[in-house]
Amino acid sequence: MHEMSLALSIIDLAVEHLHREGGSRVSEVEIEVGSLAGVMADSLEFCLEAAARSTPVEDAEFRLIPVMARGDCAFCRRGFDVDSYFAVCPGCGEPGLAVSGGRELKVRALTIED
Amino acid sequence: MCDSCDCGGHGNLYSVGKPGAAVIPPERSARKIQVEADVLAKNEAVSDRNRAWFLKNGILALNLVSSPGSGKTTLLERTIRDLSDRITMAVIEGDQQTSRDAERIGATGVEVVQVNTGAGCHLDGAMVHRAMHQLNLVADSILFIENVGNLVCPAMFDLGEAAKVVIISVTEGEDKPEKYPQMFAAASLCLINKIDLLPHLDFDVAACREFAGQVNPELEFIELSAKTGEGMEGWYNWLMGRAGR
Numbered sequence: 001m002h003e004m005s006l007a008l009s010i011i012d013l014a015v016e017h018l019h020r021e022g023g024s025r026v027s028e029v030e031i032e033v034g035s036l037a038g039v040m041a042d043s044l045e046f047c048l049e050a051a052a053r054s055t056p057v058e059d060a061e062f063r064l065i066p067v068m069a070r071g072d073c074a075f076c077r078r079g080f081d082v083d084s085y086f087a088v089c090p091g092c093g094e095p096g097l098a099v100s101g102g103r104e105l106k107v108r109a110l111t112i113e114d
Numbered sequence: 115m116c117d118s119c120d121c122g123g124h125g126n127l128y129s130v131g132k133p134g135a136a137v138i139p140p141e142r143s144a145r146k147i148q149v150e151a152d153v154l155a156k157n158e159a160v161s162d163r164n165r166a167w168f169l170k171n172g173i174l175a176l177n178l179v180s181s182p183g184s185g186k187t188t189l190l191e192r193t194i195r196d197l198s199d200r201i202t203m204a205v206i207e208g209d210q211q212t213s214r215d216a217e218r219i220g221a222t223g224v225e226v227v228q229v230n231t232g233a234g235c236h237l238d239g240a241m242v243h244r245a246m247h248q249l250n251l252v253a254d255s256i257l258f259i260e261n262v263g264n265l266v267c268p269a270m271f272d273l274g275e276a277a278k279v280v281i282i283s284v285t286e287g288e289d290k291p292e293k294y295p296q297m298f299a300a301a302s303l304c305l306i307n308k309i310d311l312l313p314h315l316d317f318d319v320a321a322c323r324e325f326a327g328q329v330n331p332e333l334e335f336i337e338l339s340a341k342t343g344e345g346m347e348g349w350y351n352w353l354m355g356r357a358g359r
Contacts, residue, residue: 002235002236002266002267002270002271005234005236005238006153006154006270009153009154009156009157010153012156013149013151013153017147017149017151021147023145027144028146031153036296037270038266038269038270038296084295085295085296085299085328085329086292086295086328086329095328096328104152105152105153105154106150106151106152106153107149107150107151107153108148108149108150109146109147109148109149109150110146110147110149111144111145111146111147112144112145112146112147113143113144114143114144114145
């Protein structure tokens, strides 16, 4: 359930930027979630709604944007999306891929209303 | 001049009409701002400060992570008793409730502070920072941070440690690394504990190491029993090596 503390951090970030920019409320929050970030999207959404209560982010829409990790096969040189630590190459079936990215958890953008 | 529609300004909307007449409210305008902010950045900033302080003072900080019941506290009790004449050690005990583990560790004579996370499932950098203030940490020592028993959440939260040590006991399934890859990917060392029980169990040590190696080819392994002492020398050598002794 680390999603609750992540949700609280996301709401804090949104409120901080709202105050810095000036505005009355946040109507949309875009969040990038890496495929290997260890975050359950459903659980995060549930926690965001709870964490936003009684804040200027309360009625915001939370858009979770999946960001896929990339696997590169050393044997057949194929590149593809990866969502597991145990992925094998879909081309030649080799395990042991070079995996990059997919660990991000970022607030990408906010929509602020005056 | 109005910025958005070149109409010459909306200011007069407010001045028309008699006093008391309805005023037309301005339209709500919304704007989108790019933030690009890492959600864990705050924790990482605090943890980086912890790490810098540990480095400056020659303190080897280790984040011990495992499922509940892997034998972390027993492992620490024995480690402290066996190494106390070679190096100074201190312990931060993380648990949701109770100070039972801190009392067990305190009985060995080292500095210990209990952090209760309440509903929280992991320690974070700020909790460790506060605990550091409560301990009398000395230079050239080891600080063991016993995280909350949980193989999921603590993987994401840096505490400022030099390394994560994941402990798995042979009474668990050998497929733990496959089920909880995040933790095994983040760790530097895997201790396989309670090997004195292997004759009575079906735990496949080679398979466990293979699963973990797939997630993290750099992961080191030490097989030991904190109860009988078998294999503990390998762990002590690893510790003293990391501590620069």
